[in-house]
Amino acid sequence: MRHADIRIGISGWVYPPWRGDFYPEGLPHRDELAYASTMFRTIEVNSTFYRLQSPATFGQWFDQTPEDFTFAVKGPRFITHVKRLRDSSAPLANFFASGVLRLGHKLGPILWQLPPNFRFDADLLADFLRRLPRNTTSALRIARQHDDKLRTEPWLKTAGEQPMRHALEIRHQSFLVGDFIALLREADVALVCADSVDWPLVMDATSDFTYCRLHGSKELYRSAYGAKAIDLWAKRAKAWAQGRKPVESRFIGPARDISRRRDVFVFFDNTDKLQAPHDAQGLMERLGQPVRRLTSAA
Structure with missing residues (x-):
């Protein structure tokens, strides 16, 4: 039976208060x-959400991280928040031409985060999900359709074909319907399990991997996870990886396909008060993963 990998990391890494x-x-x-990449085996890239990066930047990220490192890359807010998934062909092409493919084998899931006021629209969402590339060859084909709004030289090559994964984070109650889960399963896109203050915490299995974002359930982006909460998320991560139903779980649709082993990505996004690195290491310890201790006294 296939071994499932559990990768624990942080959301972003450029935070001035973390220095020292x-x-x-x-x-x-x-x-x-x-x-940071010596502490964690994965990190979620946030800067790609705010603006397109350059092939040189992606190349530097590749060179600065270990061979077994994995990046999760956040899709542009221009697509999710400005265009609101409409007329996405050119923006998608520009995103994939911006250098994403230069991450090579270190490219992990692409995260698409919808805004809180984005309501479920089955036809619109189905059209967008159909446009997402399932491998790097398809992504390259899309990238070649970039327009003149791309401000850097495009990166239009790959190191060989590899699968591409996508995850979708919802922030509106209108998505809590079975039709939404059916769309994700048909598209093989993971539903993000997002722990936050106001957004739905749901755990439907819709792809071959699980993607969690722990934003801080008491105070968004700020509150720490205590020992009890870390234990709970460790049990859930193990359950997903072993093909079992996670404890204290909530599902939108039928709890199908639970017995399938899944790779698990967990990112701590409670970054505002320096909680994320400590909580991530705490979860790694609960899972029996090797932890390199922080050098500070914190």
Whole structure:
């Protein structure tokens, strides 16, 4: 039976308040990713949400991280928040031409985060999901359709075909219907299990991997996870990886396909008060994963 991988990480890595705490005093800013990637086997890239990056930047990220490292890359808000998934052909092409494919085998899931006021629209969502590439060959084909709004030279090559995964995060109650889950399963797109203050916490299995974002359930982006909460998320991560139903779970649609082993990605996004690195390491410890201790006294 296939072995499932559990990767625990943080959301972003460029946070000035972390300097001298998570990051050792005097560490050059250019070395922060390299340092963080020695602590965690995956990191979620947030900067791609705000603006397109360049092939040179993606190349630097690749070079600064270990061979077994995996990036999750957040899709542009121009697609999800400005265009609201409409007329997405050119923006998708520009995104995939911007250098994403330069991450090569370190490219993990692409995260698509919908805004809180985005209501479920089955036809619109189905059209968008159909446009998402399922492998790097398809992504390259899409990238070649980029327009003149791409501000850097495009990256139009791959190191070979590999599968591509996508995850969708919802933030509106209108998505809590079975038709939504059916769409995700048909498209093989993972539903993000998002722990937050106001957004739905649901755990339907819709793809071959599980994607969790722990934003801080008491105070968004700020509250820490105590020992009891860390234990709960460790049990859930193990259950997903072993093909079991997670404890204290809530599903939108029928609880199908639970017995399938799944790779698991968990990202701590409670970054505002330096909680994320400590909580991530706490979860790694509960799962019996090797932990490199923080060098600060925090």
